[in-house]
Amino acid sequence: MDKNYQKKKRTGNLPPKSKAGSKKNVPVLTERPATPWNPRVVFGIHAGIIVVFLFILRLNLMDLPLERDESAYAYLGQRAGEGLAPYRDFYEMKPPFLFYGYALLNAVFGYSAWGLRLIAWFLSLLICGGVYLIGRSLFGAKYGLLAALTMVLMSASPYVMMTFAESELLVMSLAIYGVWLLFSLLSQSSSSLQQERLRLIGAGFLIGSAVMVKQSAVFFLGFAAVALLLLAEGENMRARLGKLITRGLWFSLGAIAPVLVCLGMVWGFGVWEDFAFWNFEYPQLYTDGENVVSWQTLLRANFKQLIQDQIFLWVLAALGLVTSLLQGLDKKRKIALLALTFFSFLTIVPGQRFYLHYWIQFVPVVALLLAHLFFQLEKLGQNGRFAGLKNLSLPLGFVVLFLATGLSAPVLLQGESTSIMRKLFGSNPFVEDEIVARLIESEIKPNETLAVLGSEPQIYVYLKRKAPSRHFYTAFLSRQHRLTRSWHDEALQGLTTQKPDYVVFVLMPLSWMLRADSNQGFYQNAYRWVMENYSPIAWADYDEVNNPTIVTDAAASTYKPRGSSYIMVMKRKN
Numbered sequence: 108m109d110k111n112y113q114k115k116k117r118t119g120n121l122p123p124k125s126k127a128g129s130k131k132n133v134p135v136l137t138e139r140p141a142t143p144w145n146p147r148v149v150f151g152i153h154a155g156i157i158v159v160f161l162f163i164l165r166l167n168l169m170d171l172p173l174e175r176d177e178s179a180y181a182y183l184g185q186r187a188g189e190g191l192a193p194y195r196d197f198y199e200m201k202p203p204f205l206f207y208g209y210a211l212l213n214a215v216f217g218y219s220a221w222g223l224r225l226i227a228w229f230l231s232l233l234i235c236g237g238v239y240l241i242g243r244s245l246f247g248a249k250y251g252l253l254a255a256l257t258m259v260l261m262s263a264s265p266y267v268m269m270t271f272a273e274s275e276l277l278v279m280s281l282a283i284y285g286v287w288l289l290f291s292l293l294s295q296s297s298s299s300l301q302q303e304r305l306r307l308i309g310a311g312f313l314i315g316s317a318v319m320v321k322q323s324a325v326f327f328l329g330f331a332a333v334a335l336l337l338l339a340e341g342e343n344m345r346a347r348l349g350k351l352i353t354r355g356l357w358f359s360l361g362a363i364a365p366v367l368v369c370l371g372m373v374w375g376f377g378v379w380e381d382f383a384f385w386n387f388e389y390p391q392l393y394t395d396g397e398n399v400v401s402w403q404t405l406l407r408a409n410f411k412q413l414i415q416d417q418i419f420l421w422v423l424a425a426l427g428l429v430t431s432l433l434q435g436l437d438k439k440r441k442i443a444l445l446a447l448t449f450f451s452f453l454t455i456v457p458g459q460r461f462y463l464h465y466w467i468q469f470v471p472v473v474a475l476l477l478a479h480l481f482f483q484l485e486k487l488g489q490n491g492r493f494a495g496l497k498n499l500s501l502p503l504g505f506v507v508l509f510l511a512t513g514l515s516a517p518v519l520l521q522g523e524s525t526s527i528m529r530k531l532f533g534s535n536p537f538v539e540d541e542i543v544a545r546l547i548e549s550e551i552k553p554n555e556t557l558a559v560l561g562s563e564p565q566i567y568v569y570l571k572r573k574a575p576s577r578h579f580y581t582a583f584l585s586r587q588h589r590l591t592r593s594w595h596d597e598a599l600q601g602l603t604t605q606k607p608d609y610v611v612f613v614l615m616p617l618s619w620m621l622r623a624d625s626n627q628g629f630y631q632n633a634y635r636w637v638m639e640n641y642s643p644i645a646w647a648d649y650d651e652v653n654n655p656t657i658v659t660d661a662a663a664s665t666y667k668p669r670g671s672s673y674i675m676v677m678k679r680k681n
Contacts, residue, residue, distance in 0.1 A: 164263035172541040177272040178565035184209025194381035204319035230276035237283030244294040246482040254478035268464040275467035285313030289334040311361025326453040333446040402459035427480035435486040539647040544569035561613025576601025582620040595629035610677040641677035
C-alpha cells in the first residue's frame, strides 16, 4: 500500500504543522456562511408590522356610526350573555355560535359603539394573521407578509365593510385558521402522525365552528374535501382510499364537535321547534322573497362599489389567478389555492344579494392571489431570460402595495364619516340614529325604558337599553308567514304593557321593509297607540335624504314633517 496514503489516513484533515523558524502561524481566511434569521424573530417582526399598519389605517374610521347588522348581533350577544333562551327569548336566522360569539366579544371589548369598532379591528387582525400564515405556507414568509399587508389595506377600506363588526368577520376569523391548518399539511413533506391528527381535528373544529356562526361557511367544507383528497397519497387506489377515509374521519371528528355543542344548547333550552324555524324555514322565506332587483344588477352594483378605491389590487389579484396555471407551486398547493378561490366565492352567492359585507369571506383569497402573482414573477426569474425578476419581484410587490395605499389614502386618512355612510348605505338613517341616541341620552334617566319601532338596534346599543319584547327588529315582522299574526300581537302587547318612557318611531321604508304582501297590522296599531300616548320631543325629517332636518326642543311639539320619511322621538305623556 502506498505509504503516503497511510500517512494521510492517520492524520486526516489536520492542519499542517508550522515549519521551524516561522515567526507565527498565518490563519487561513474562509468565507463565513450567512447566519439565517431565527424564524421566531421573523414572525415577531412581521406580526408587529401587520398590527401597526392595521392600526394606522383604521384610526380615522374608528368613529363611524354603527350600522344595522353589527348592532343587531351585539344586541343579541347581550341577551345571550344574560342567560336568555336563543330563538325563544331573542332570535335571528343564524346558528347559536353567532349569539355566544358576540356575547364573548361584548364581554371582552364592551357593549358600546367603541366596543364594536374594537371588535371589528380585533377580528380583522385575526383574519390578516391567518392570511399571513397561509401565505407563508404557500410562498414563504416574505410573500406571506405581502399577502397580509394587502389584506390589511383591503380590510381598512370602509367599502369592504371590515370596519364594521359584521358576522362574516367572526366566520372568517375561525375559518381562515382551519384553512391554514390544511394548507400546512399540504406544504409539509412530513409530519408525525400525532401532529397530523391534531391539525385535522383542529381544522375541522374551526371550520365547523364557522358554519355554526353563519350557514354560508359550509362551502369551506368543500375546500376541506379537496384538501383531504390531495392529502390521500398512495401507491394504489386502495391505499389512497384508506388514507382519505382515515383523515376524513379525524377531520369530521373536529367538525362535528361544534355541531353537537349547538344541538346540546338547543336541547338544554328546549327550543327545538324555534331553532328549526329560524335556521331552516325562515331563511327559505328570506331567500325566496320578492326581489325587484335582479341578482345580476346587484352583483354589478355591489362589486363596483366594493372595488372603487382599490381596483388596482383586484386587477393584480385577477392576474395572480391567471398565473396559477404556471409552474410556481407544486400541483397539490396549486389545486388547493384554486379550490379555495372557488369555494370562497360560493360563500357570497346564497340569497343572490351580493351585499358588500358578504365579500368579507372572499377578500382573503384576493390578497393571497395578489401575493401569488409576485411569487410567480420570482419563479419566472429563475429562467435565465428573466433573471432580473428574481431579485425585483418582492420589492416590486411592496412598491405596488405602497402605491395602492397612497391611492386609498383620501378615504382612509381623510374620509368624513357622514359622507362615507351615505355612500355605503344610501338613505339608511345610521348617521341620524346616532344623533337621535345622543339627544335621548342627554335626557333619559338610568331607570327609564325605551322602544325603537323600526329596525334600528344601534339605538339600543348606544343607550344600552332593552326592547320591550323579543321583536327588536321590525323588518322580521313585515314578512308574511304562518307566525306573522301572533308575532304582531306579541310585539304590540309588549309595547302597550311596558309603556316605555321613550319611543323612537322610524317611518322609513328601509327600516320596516314593508312590501305589497306585508301585514301592516303592527305598524298601524303601534303608530296609532304611540300618537295617543306620547308627545314628540325631536324629529329627523328626510325631505332631503343627504341633508335631513333635525328639530329639537320646543319646536318639536308643533313640527310637521315635510315628507313621508322621518324619525320621531317621542316621550310618554304624564
